[in-house]
Amino acid sequence: MSYARRALAVAWKDLAVERRSKETLNALVFFSLLLLFVFQFTLGGDRERLAAVLPGVLWLGFVLSALLALGRTFLVEREHDCWEGLLLAPGDKSAIYLGKLVGNLALMLVVEALVLGLFVVFFDVDLGRAMPGLLVVVPFGTLGLAAVGTLFAAMTANVRARELLFPVLLLPVQVPVLLATVKATEGLLLGEPLGAVAHWVKLLVAADAIYVVVSLLTFDVVLEG
Amino acid sequence: MAVVKTLGWLTAIGLLVGLVMGFGVAPREVTQGNVQRIMYVHVPLILASYVAFGVLAVASVIYLIRRDPAADRVAHASGEVGVIFVGLGIATGSIWGKPTWGTWWTWDARLTSVAILFVMYLGYLLLRGTIDDPERAARYCAVLGIVAALDIPLVHFSVYWWRTLHQPPSLMKPGGFTGSSSILWPLLINLLAFILLYAYFVARRVRLLRAEAEAAA
């Protein structure tokens, strides 16, 4: 099916460019390390305080990385006017959205795994019991961020004050995802089973579904010109 | 134009009646005193802003389907008036809250939701302001308007659960109106008056926007 081929072509292209240039990946890794150091300086000494704020701090790290990654996702299209090429591509443009989404998700999940690993090592956090639950919550939360983030990134790509406007538009809309992921992560890290935070997970899934469907339906409008 | 003028007169009368009733006729609240009368302005402002954002969402959908610039103008104007009303609503809420509960702000469910609403639609106006091409601005803002509208129930649920689960419900409930008619009637009249005010502002703003669009062509 041509739609799937085009979406895959876009995802492959983004990941290939990223793999070779490593621009975004380097920025994200460096940024995560920086965050780690800052958190250590401000919270590292007091284990209890750290445990209390860990879910928020972790997702703060994820969100800031997401802003960085998603904000740049259409930057590569601005060189050599590739954006025009995307505009003039025939057929359903939501295939481009899907490809971008897949590429962004892959990148964000890799960075999140890295950040999580760093947290475990440097803050001596025991993720053992929470891991199965986290493997559900983190991907769904990331999908929520990436779904709207990719749409808004396309909308702000060619606009003045892009770096300011993108987070200003994205963050208020993402409050449900942020609340759900932080509260669910908090519960899981306290040792609660996934069932105990099921309502947050359901909210996440509902939010993700809404965001992806709306984005797929409206991406054509954004890439009209 | 005649319609707009009539609307303006109705609004003025409605506001006059409503505010007189709220600040004069309605009974003085026992514990809070006269400051509670701000409720007659605060609650209608917030509710009228909900109307504004609802209209914005519907106008956005209509624009995307029919590409009628009039729908875009209505969405634009609704966004402006809505943001102003929410801002004033938050401000009057703070003024009410400080002497009553001792604090300008608290992160209870309702206030948090309204604050998020305010920032979301402020972003809507910002997006409008940064795009020069009017057709692209209309399209992008319509998409944003629809995403924001669909997000509102998610925001309300998540914030409500955040505040009420594993936590006692907030004590900061606006007023203590038990539905007695002496309080309800001024409230309803003011609500109607503020919705009329919203409609009047939107009507005038849409006319101005249309004139600007015609001048540019």
Next chain:
Amino acid sequence: MSFEPIVRAVGVRKVFGLVPVLDSVSLDVRGGEAVALLGANGAGKTTLLKILATLLRPTRGTATIAGHDVARVPEKVRPLLGVVAHGAWVYDDLTAHENLKFWATLGGLHADADDLTAALTGVGLDRVADARVRTFSAGMKRRLSLARVMLARPRVLLLDEPFAGLDQRAKKWLEERLEALKAGGAALLMVTHSFGRELGVADRLAVLAGGRIALDTPRGSLGADDIQRLYVVHAEETP
């Protein structure tokens, strides 16, 4: 050879903010015909090209391609177009081959490895097919752009300075390919502000000045000196 006009611009006006770039432009390009659009820098040639390419909307007037209004139904127009604009539409970190493959897939073309290689050979990039485009010169990137367009065999070509940056061999190749496309019924609009090889391929010359088409004439009726003179005269009329 002369078919119905595929590209029609009628009274096209474009205003950016308060600045009118195009006043009232009317131009036809028929199937099997190539038109060279001349004009000084800033005359609005690229703007007109972008309007026809559905990248900009006209403030007033209409432009249609194969009967479809470019402003109202761009999605019907876009599959018919081959566009070489100012930017080359290349990803620096992909190879020439990968770039071509990406655009072919995105365009819904069924181009296998042989088609891609043939296209690259035509523009003389077959030896650097697996080199990253970052290492290419501007001319090479432009040639890759042309390979992309040729692969699709479009019905309407909108070209911005197509011969710029090409060596003799590549110019000859492009000339032949454009003539072949013309013979197949395609409509060509080439924007240029120099007097190069475009004139060889062009059947008509049009001069854009003062926001309007100041001159629209068959190429054969004018000598090179005439063109140059008229060009300068009309360019001075630009406000």
